[in-house]
Amino acid sequence: MRTQENAAPAGAPGPFGALREQLRAAADAFAGAGGGVPGILSGMVDDVGRALGEALExxxxxxxxxxxxxxxxxxxxxxxxxxxxxxxxxxxxxxxxxxxxxxxxxxxxxxxxxxxxxxxxxxxxxxxxxxxxxxxxxxxxxxxxxxxxxxxxxxxxxxxxxxxxxxxxxxxxxxxxxxxxxxxxxxxxxxxxxxxxxxxxxxxxxxxxxxxxxxxxxxxxxxxxxxxxxxxxxxxxxxxxxxxxxxxxxxxxxxxxxxxxxxxxxxxxxxxxxxxxxxxxxxxxxxxxxxxxxxxxxxxxxxxxxxxxxxxxxxxxxxxATRWMYGLIPSSHSAIEAQFGxxxxxxxxxxxxxxxxxxxxxxxxxxLRSGSGAGGTGPARRPARSGRKRSAAAGPAPGGPAPATDRLSGFLATPPEPDDLDESELLGWCVDIVRLARRNGYAASTVDAIAVFETAVLLAGMRGRRRPTAYDFEDAAVTCIEKDTVPGRRDVRRLCEILLGGDRVGTVGYDALPPLARDVLDRLAPLGLNLGARTNQRALLDLDADPELRPCSDLLWILRRLLGDVARPIMGTRRLGERSIQESWGLAIGRNQRAIVELGYEGVTVEQVLEQRLRREAWAPEATAATALEAVEEALLYLGGRRLGDGLGTRAVELLAAERTVDGAPRVLRQMRRLLAHYRATEEGLPRWCEAFVTAGYAHYCTLLPTAFVAEDSEVRQVAAMLGFLFGMESFALSLGCDHTQLELAVRQSHPEAPDKVALLWAAKSQLGLMSTAELRARCDELLANPLVVPSFPRYLSGFVQALEPVPALAPFVVELLSKAFGRLPDSVLLPWLPRLITALRGEARELVPVLVREAGRTFPAALSAVDSWVPPWATSAAAPRPVTAPAPAGPVAELLAARPATCDAVAGLLGLGGEWRAAGPAPGGAGHPEAGALLARHPETAGAVAELLTFRPAG
Known part of the structure; x- marks a missing residue:
């Protein structure tokens, strides 16, 4: 829609006609008659006349x-x-x-x-x-x-x-x-x-x-x-x-x-x-x-x-149809300056x-006269009065139309009356800024005050004004006091702002607060603190001696969850199954009043707001099963009851079934362990959603396990968490109808190539009985003995450390492996690997370090004097071979062995005694092979059992 120009013509008579002609003539002389300047200047005069001539003032x-x-x-x-x-x-x-x-x-x-x-x-x-x-x-x-x-x-x-x-x-x-x-x-x-x-x-x-x-x-x-x-x-x-x-x-x-x-x-x-x-x-x-x-x-x-x-x-x-909510929030001078540029x-x-x-x-x-609530604006208003007697120059009579008199011509033609230097005001500023600067760490003195005074006067003169303004004073103070360093938190310009009035911050009174904010203040009243103060307040809660303060503690923990540093716990924790006896809090409610006011736009109580946020997080498009489980835990911590937790848990089951990655497996494992422990300790039975989550998780992770082992974007920590879920909750899952064969097939179908994942797979097989500890030890010894594999052995070791999550019984073997690595790896491999090991343990396996430390404490000697004579337990497990004894006299056993040479060859092969054990022929006492004779001498019971077995079975 186009606007209409209702201004009077340029030559129309009126109170501003002379000014209009004067400006037009000046514009023509300055920019020429054909330019746009004359139209702009005359249009300005027309706009003034139009605004002043309106019936509505x-x-x-x-x-x-x-x-x-x-x-x-x-x-x-x-x-x-x-x-x-x-x-x-x-x-x-x-x-x-x-x-x-x-x-x-x-x-x-x-x-x-x-x-x-x-x-x-x-x-x-x-x-x-x-x-x-x-x-x-x-x-x-x-x-x-x-x-x-x-x-x-x-x-x-x-x-x-x-x-x-x-x-x-x-x-x-x-x-x-x-x-x-x-x-x-x-x-x-x-x-x-x-x-x-x-x-x-x-x-x-x-x-x-x-x-x-x-x-x-x-x-x-x-x-x-x-x-x-x-x-x-x-x-x-x-x-x-x-x-x-x-x-x-x-x-x-x-x-x-x-x-x-x-x-x-x-x-x-x-x-x-x-x-x-x-x-x-x-x-x-x-x-x-x-x-x-x-x-x-x-x-x-x-x-x-x-x-x-x-x-x-x-x-x-x-x-x-948007539903708008309204309220008052605190503001400040700095907030207004920042928002409006x-x-x-x-x-x-x-x-x-x-x-x-x-x-x-x-x-x-x-x-405004103060209301009944706190935070009023001051004393009652006195009748407003003008400090000067009304005169013809003071304006029109009350209620009358504004007279159309030209004030612009005189204002534009007459230079402003210069203000004389107010020495007392400027001296006061200079003395106060030096005092304030000294309190904030500046080495200021009376000489600096004199320098600020003279510099402010000089700057004002250079800028064409006789009286220094606050801006001249600020520039002079920065030049003379701050120089090139700021010793404290505040620079000199900020100190000048404080001196001239400071960053005044407003406060919304109690009666003007939304219901939620008033409810927060009412429920925290037993603390006996000035919650409206902008300074930090310290609250000490002895919950055993003062049980009526427990509702205050519950409210503070919810505020901590919703608003962060508004309520900061100094002493005390809140976890599942734990309640503090004493708590200490740092409260900044008055300083963060705006955040509490805006919280009131979301609900009537903080509990309602927290419930809405938990539901919103669990049903968000980017929500995961870990997010929903975390919401369940927070619902139990802060709100209590099972209604909300059960709904969020059902949502977690849906999200887990829809996931196609294993990124959240570590969080899922930790949170599910805590929740199961909580329900088993405090409830009569587990909620139905827990059972559904365990069965769905068992099948879900068994399905994803072979892919996760070989995927490049999956980390060993995530795969270890999957195995931890499968092994740790297997008994529960089997009681709910899951099949153990599914887990074995998943492990057998996994063929990783990365060294850390290979080590993790070996640990899983040892847990399932698919690989013995002796075979696991032999494979690791082969790795250490292979010079081509030695540079990558630390990665195998990292995988075994991560395997402590799903297979905690592997801790002695991991300590053994670490000891062998420190003793056999060359410095060129060991020294660069140590920082990475420490970083990995700190970032990804922080909770596994105590397991290794406790196992190492049981394994290594407690006193320094015992180190020299200490023999590692894994060195004594493979006992030294006993000396060969004289062969036993000939008898039915020797005859039996001679009659069944094929069986003896097979047993000798399993025992590592290859070749013809009867190379010299079946001599009396079995002297054809000294090792065989010594073996028979050491284990007569075994030979007798084999003989008896072969005697009572038909030949062939």
């Missing part, structure tokens, strides 16, 4: 501007309007009444977690509107709420429309003209910020030009020097005309086809439509009304501008300027 403001706030105080005291239309999201109106229970700055917030009508990836949606005392909107709010018969109407689009209109832009969602980029670190989180009066050039070239010629570093300093200071003492007509002119300038210099242009105009159409609707419904007199908006919108040129326009009302689209310290300097301006002018600001 428009009050242009700039956000967090002391000049705007002071002008608002004066105008409200003079005009005393009955209706105030405020540029703020209309759905935030119920929150405004709660400001009386807060200590500013705070922010009005609209929050939505369950969205309907917006892309799912944008959730959660959050909009904040910060309010500080040194702002014109707060003065208007305080006046309207505490003055009988005054109505406050918010006319800007709703929070829902903020995201609706952002989504319709060609470039996608982006902050609006008065919406700031998202701030990840401040108190406002990632909310979209809405403020009144974002007066800043809309393109970089103009801002760079103004900063360069103004000899300032950033926009906040330029605005303070060239707008704030001249307007603080100006009369109301001058203030209003100058603000509209600045808004018109920035509006007309905005690049064409700006992405935010259509949305700005839609906001203006929305506000004028809402105001006309309210006037028609209430019958209010426009002369008794005041429209407070940003100076940028005061110079609007949309066709709906004004009450007398013939344009049709703007059609406002309906809201989506202001220079650090600028809001604190504005607050200091506001305090000084009030003292100089004698005006009394409007303040």
């Amino acid at each position: 428009i009050f242009p403001v700039c956000h967090h501007s002391p000049a705007s706030a002071l002008a608002m105080v004066r105008r409200l005291a003079e005009k005393q309007p009955k209706v105030i239309y405020l540029e703020l999201c209309e759905d935030l109106r119920p929150l405004v009444d709660e400001l009386r229970n807060c200590r500013l700055p705070v922010a009005l917030q609209a929050f939505a977690t369950e969205i309907d009508g917006f892309p799912a990836e944008q959730a959660p949606l959050s909009v904040v509107a910060p309010i500080s005392e040194a702002s014109a909107e707060y003065q208007a709010i305080a006046y309207a709420l505490d003055t009988p018969g005054v109505e406050l109407v918010l006319v800007d689009r709703s929070s829902d429309h903020v995201f609706q209109w952002a989504a319709t832009e060609p470039s996608g969602p982006a902050p609006a003209a008065e919406e700031a980029p998202r701030d990840e670190a401040g108190l406002h989180g990632d909310a979209v910020g809405v403020e009144i009066g974002d007066l800043r050039p809309r393109f970089a070239e103009l801002e760079e030009y103004l900063l360069h010629h103004g000899k300032v570093r950033h926009w906040s300093e330029w605005w303070d020097q060239y707008v704030e200071q001249p307007l603080v003492g100006a009369d109301y007509d001058t203030y209003r005309q100058v603000m509209v002119m600045i808004g018109s300038l920035f509006r007309r210099l905005r690049p064409e086809r700006d992405a935010r242009h259509a949305r700005d105009e839609d906001r203006e159409r929305h506000m004028w439509t809402r105001m006309r609707e309210h006037l028609a419904a209430s019958g209010a007199d426009p002369a008794q009304c005041l429209y407070v908006c940003g100076a940028f919108h005061a110079a609007s040129r949309v066709e709906q501008f004004g009450l007398a326009t013939p344009a049709e009302p703007y059609e406002i689209t309906p809201r989506t 202001l220079a650090p310290g600028s809001v604190s300097i504005a607050a200091a300027t506001w305090t000084k301006a009030l003292k100089q002018s004698g005006a009394t600001p409007f303040r």
Whole structure:
């Protein structure tokens, strides 16, 4: 929709005709008659005349501007309007009444977690509107709420429309003209910020030009020097005309086809439509009304501008089905600066300027009377008064239309009256900054204070001002005190911010908190702490001596789970089957009030919020069986009962059956072991989902085992966890109907190539009886004896260490293998491998190290003196061969052996005695083979049993 230009012609008579002609002539001389400069300058004058001639008085403001706030105080005291239309999201109106229970700055917030009508990836949606005392909107709010018969109407689009209109832009969602980029670190989180009066050039070239010629570093300093200071003492007509002119300038210099242009105009159409609707419904007199908006919108040129326009009302689209929740959250000067792109310290300097301006002018600001809850804004408001007697220059009579007098010409033509140097103020700053710097580790002295004073005066002179500002003082302090090092946590610029007012942080009062936050404070009241303090609070809970503190302990553990460092346990733990006798907590509830307030948007109690989050995590698209089991454990720890745990456990069974990888096997094993131990110790029987999980897991891991052994992306730790699940829960699984043959087949079908997985497979076979310990030892000895395999032997050893998870009985063998490796591996292999072994044990097998240490303690001698004579037990297991004894006399045994030579050959082969044992013929006593004779002599019982067996069986 195209806008219509309703401004008067350039040559039309009026109060600004002379100024218009003067500016046009200057523009023609500067840029030529054919350029766009004359049209811009004359258009600015037309916008001022149009705004001042409107029947509904428009009050242009700039956000967090002391000049705007002071002008608002004066105008409200003079005009005393009955209706105030405020540029703020209309759905935030119920929150405004709660400001009386807060200590500013705070922010009005609209929050939505369950969205309907917006892309799912944008959730959660959050909009904040910060309010500080040194702002014109707060003065208007305080006046309207505490003055009988005054109505406050918010006319800007709703929070829902903020995201609706952002989504319709060609470039996608982006902050609006008065919406700031998202701030990840401040108190406002990632909310979209809405403020009144974002007066800043809309393109970089103009801002760079103004900063360069103004000899300032950033926009906040330029605005303070060239707008704030001249307007603080100006009369109301001058203030209003100058603000509209600045808004018109920035509006007309905005690049064409700006992405935010259509949305700005839609906001203006929305506000004028809402105001006309309210006037028609209430019958209010426009002369008794005041429209407070940003100076940028005061110079609007949309066709709906004004009450007398013939344009049709703007059609406002309906809201989506998104369920919005509203509340107040703490804000701070630094959060406002970060979210709206202001220079650090600028809001604190504005607050200091506001305090000084009030003292100089004698005006009394409007303040909301405190409510019954804690955290009120201060004492009751006194009737606002202007510190000066009203005169012709002070503005029109209350309620009357603004006279069309030209104040711009005099303001633009007359240089501002220079302020003399306030030596007492600057000296106080210099002395205080040196004292503060010394407390923070700087080697500052009186000489530095003198240097800061002189440097501030010098910088102010270089920048064209006689009186040093707070920005000059900051630069001088950094130059003279900080030099090139920062000894503590705070640099000098931060110390200057603290000196000038600090990063003031607001607090939401008890009555303005959501039900969840109030419930948290009520349930923690037995601790007897000041939970609203921004300092860390220490709580000591003796749960045996004071059983009534157990509910506080339960609540603190839930807060720890939901909010992290808000509640930090110093002493005490909470695990399945464990309860602490005493607990010590570090609490930062007052400092993290915003997090608790936003938690209240998710539920009425913290238990409800935790249950919702556990369900959301278990049913998330990326959820795994380990995630669901962890949710079951947390449900048992923090919420108790089996209803929620059973539902989450059933979900874990479904997720396990759908998994195609073994990445979560270690977590599944640990969590399932803990859960089974808990249920067996505290319940009469295991839940049905546990049985289903064990049977499904047994079949699932047996199926995946051969693939996991050979897959390159599966780690040995994961395969070991699978075997640990299969071996550790096999008896339970077999009792539920599983088949042991399935596990044996899975192991037999596994053919890994990686050394660590080969070692893990050997350990599994030894557990199943498919490989004896002697064969396992022989294979490892062969590896150590093979020079081609020795460089990779540490990987075999790592696999055996990981095998302690599924086969803990292998610990003596692993200690033996480690001892042999340390004794036989060359230094070129052993030394590079040791760091990797330590790192692997620490990162992947931390719980297996105590097993090895205990086994080593049982194996190695306890005293140093016994080391020399100590013989390893694995060295004595293979006993030395006994000496050969004389052959036994001839008898029936020798005759039997001679009669059955084939059987004797087979037995001799099994015993490792190859060749012809009867090479010399069957001599008496079996002298044909000395080894055979010695064997028969040592084991006569065995030979007799064989003879008896062969005697009673038929031949052949």
